[in-house]
Amino acid sequence: MSGTEPSLDTQPSADTYELGTLVPLAWEGKVRVPHFQRGFRWKSKDVLRLFDSIVRGYPIGNLLLWVRRSPADTIKLGNLEIDAPATDEAFWVVDGQQRLTSLANALSVEGNKHAPFNVVYDLKDEKFIEAPRNGLEAHQIDVPTLFNGRRLLSWFRTQGPNAEDYYDKAEVVSTKLRQYKVPAYLVRQDDLKILTDIFDRMNSHGRKLNRAEIFSALNSGIEEGFQDRLNFSTIADNVASETLFGTIDVNTVLAAFLARRGPDPTREIRGEMSRQAEFDEDEQTAYSQVQDALVRAVTFLIEEAGVPHIVMLPYRAQLVVLARFFAHFPSPGNNSLRLLRRLFWRLSVDGPTIFRGSFTTFSRTLCSRIKPGDEDGSLQALLNTTKGAVRSRPSLQQFRTNDASTRITLCSWWALRPRSLETGDPADLQSLSSLLGDEQTAALATPYVYPRLQGKKEREMRLAAANRLFIPFDEMRPTEMSRFLSMPRIDISAPLQEMILRSHLIGEQAVEALARDDRSEFLRVRQESIQSHLESFLGRMAEWDYEDTPTLDQMDLDDDEEELTEQDFDLSDDRLR
Known part of the structure; x- marks a missing residue:
């Protein structure tokens, strides 16, 4: 190691903390998460597995805590908002954020109300489960009550099950939770570069951070004022x-x-x-x-x-x-x-x-x-870079919203400004954004025309583009889409209904097939319309057959020559644009 590379002045000290001590420290604001940490990623299954490991006595991994003086602040820990006092020794979590956040929230009365921290112990089946949506049964107990000995005793006296052996089971689990020991390394070091270097090295092994998270950690800057950066x-x-x-x-x-x-x-x-x-x-x-x-x-x-x-x-x-x-x-x-x-x-x-x-x-x-x-x-x-490329045709046979071919097809449909089935209004950015929000695919906007198809020929077309509509509106979908599309509307004019259908590439022949409930014919005709429209859309956008001419001011024209007129250069010619 080069003498210029940073190093710790003293080795980290090793200690163990019982959950009965560590978790209340988190509630008091003495456990904090540095801003360079990734966001909370765990799902319910991860939180349940953590609790199961604890009562089984399995190791759940070491913690790495950065001990430093910290000012008073309002901090977020999962779903908990904590008024943290100033302290000379706050524990900043360098490794173990997912575990500590899960424990602090699931074992808190307030945090336990929210997924994925809504953990319950089923005394009958002797396992941890998510809180049932329709309420707890008599033999199910939330883990904040299970974690607190006095509350546990009170719960059994007032609302718990009558069976005495249930209390014995609950007391055993409660004791295991409170007394479970978590190993921790404590680093006392003010140099943030050393901490981020440790963070980087730890996350170069095992379950890695993604590149953006590592970059943010390495270039995070000081803790104070990070909200404004x-x-x-x-x-x-x-x-x-x-x-x-x-x-x-x-x-x-x-x-x-x-x-x-x-x-x-x-x-x-x-x-x-x-x-x-x-x-x-x-x-x-x-x-x-x-x-x-x-x-x-x-x-x-x-x-x-x-x-x-x-x-x-x-x-x-x-x-x-x-x-x-x-x-x-x-x-x-x-x-x-x-x-x-x-x-x-x-x-x-x-x-x-x-x-x-x-x-x-x-x-x-x-x-x-x-x-x-x-x-x-x-x-x-x-x-x-595109010269000589083998031109391919986007597939319309397998409509998958996470596939590039389908996304290309959706863009071609967007060019038609598909209309609302309810009002006939054309889609716009606001309607699309309101529906999709932070969705990763357009699945919410692409319902099936026929969710179920019978026979081999029909089933082969179930996944085709023709069996999907693009409805970029946050509105009710008809339960029977095909029947809704074929029925005359009394709430809107016939011309508007035709405009709605055509914006979804449903022409007269396809409407007639819908009315006859001829599913194969409808899908065949609409698939042809979609293919024709897609090729036209791509032809307009990609302009494969046009010359890629640079702008006129980059052309080598001699200023001394006779001035050119609009008749000499027809500026409406696409090749000169």
Whole structure:
């Protein structure tokens, strides 16, 4: 080890804490979670397994606690909000956050009200369960009562089961919970860099943090004032709020952050803020600028490329590339936007054949084509990556909302501005965003026409695009969609009903098949309409047969020659735009 590398002045001290002592410390605000920690990730099954391990006497792992003087503060620990007093020795959790948060919440009367901390012990079956929605039975007891000896005795006297052996069982479990010993290492060190280095090394083994979480930990800065500093999560929230595009995952935000500062968004993240980048800036400026670049990239996707929400973005790598482009060229001209739109849709269709489905190759190759200060050259280099690509056709046979082909199809449907089945109003960003929120796919917006199909021929079409509608509205869905679509409406005019159906690619022939309940025919006809519309949409967006001509001011024209007129260059010709 080099003498310049940081190290601990003293080795961590080892101790053990009974849960009966440790958990009340958390309730008193003496256990705190550093801001560089990842958010709470555990599900109900993880919390239940933790309690089961404790009563079985299984080890649940060591804790690593950073002991430091801490000011008075209002802190969040899971669902608990605690007025924490100033203390000379607060325990900041470097490793063990999920376990301590689960215990502090599940064993608290207030925290136990909320999933995934709503843990109950079933005295009859002798196991921990989630609190039943319809209330506890006589032989089921919430773990805050089980954890407290006096409350446990009172519970049995007033409302517990009559069987005496139940009390004996409960007392045994209660004692095991209170007296369970948790090993802990205590680090007394004021240097935050050492703590984040320890955090990084610990999370390089076992269940790893993702890249964004590690980067945030390594570059977290001091604890005080962190609420006012940007990070990848707040950037994602801010972009979603400003654009209604949905929440971008933090790993994609990190990749965009790296792509903006250099051509390889997959590079090593350690030491990023100390290495030379394409922008001379401090960390918070870098965060602010990538947020601006992401807003411009998302605005392009919505307004130019026809992608209204992140759940309809074919590949996340495309957003990373766009963020780099808009970071270096924040105000591209109309022709550049058109070429960029061509590029986006050509890559959406042909990208997997070019880059063999690799996010790393896709993002690294394309980002390296973007040269600072050369907008037209960058666009031409990007478009050249698609030359000679084997053009594929998005599949309509398997409609899966997490699949790129389906997301492409949904974008083509969005171009029709599908109308509400209730009101006939066309969809807009607000209606789509209100329905999907932070959903990871568009499943909520794509109900089946026929949830159940009979016969081999019909069943083969159950998963096809023709058996789905795109309804980007938070409204009631008819229980029998096919019957609803075929029936005349008395609440709206016939022309409006026709407009509704056509916005969902249901033409006259398909309506007639619906009326006859000829399911196979309806699906066949609609599938043909969807295919035709998809090809037309992609043709308009990708413009495969057009020349990718640079802007006129980049063309080598001799100023001394006779001035050219509009008749010499027909500016309505798409090839010159």
